[in-house]
Amino acid sequence: MVTGLLGKKIGMTQVFKEDGTVVPVTVIKAGPCYVVMKRTVERDGYSAIQLGFEEVKEKALNKPLIGHFKKRNVPLLRYLREIRVDDPSILEGVEEGQVVTCEIFQVGEKVNVTGWTKGRGFQGVMKRHGMSGQRDSHGSRYHRVIGSIGMRKFPGRVHKGKRMPGHMGTNRVTIRNLEVVAVYPERNLLLVKGAVPGHRGSLVIIRKAG
């Protein structure tokens, strides 16, 4: 059994449950994915499946990649990601070249969703670390800066890991235990409760939780 899927974040909306409560959901175009390769302990030292997602034209890929797909008789694909599996027996019956769709998920099931957060560029300390900053008024000309970054002659240096301005975003983030609210296999759509990292159209990896 394949325990994960690649997908694309489409955006967010909301659904009504039968009891009238509103659930915020992220719509993910999940699959169809192809099992491009199986990693085995004997050969690779770990067991996993390599999934491919989203078909592309031949000119989008280089020759080694084209060969990689042709060898297994799968279409040419844009994304290749591996889903690690601790117990190799789970992968019994999974063949290279097999198609995986969002039917592997059931409504109510919990999933972990991994993606890359939106890039925020170089950000100050208030946005990046949620610091308070300094006063805006009363003659202050010292508004959004970090303030003191240390003590005096002792320790005489700035502590390692001191939170400072810098690059923010574009981090690989996994949101765990999101509930699957709806599955539309014929449209390859997955509705997951809550937000998911990344901008619209970005690649997400959906894995069964636990």
Place this chain on the structure above:
Amino acid sequence: MSDDPIIELEKEFKESLKKGLSDFKVGDTVRVNFRIIEGDKERVQAFEGVVIRFSGAMHRRTFTVRKVSGGVAVERIFPLYSPKLESVEIIRRGRVRRARLYYLRKLYGKGARIKEKKGIRSSGE
């Protein structure tokens, strides 16, 4: 773009949740019958006031009803397509020239009255 899956989904949600409510508009005085859960029982609670705005699109559409109860103004937002929304009775049609009646918040008593609209009465959604 009609190939946006979200637009398609929302259209479907809207269709599936449609229930032929009266075509009340901004400025109308309405009685909203909304199901609430009280302890372990469910009953219908009525909320009567003036519709001051609609907001949102598709099945996410909501409307706000304002009433003054015992000198305290209360505004309540209802999701138009909520399964809990039983019905909306139109008590009085109002003639207003704005889509959002925020100016009512500054007015009270006689100043907060809305002229009644006479004539045209259409039905449907």
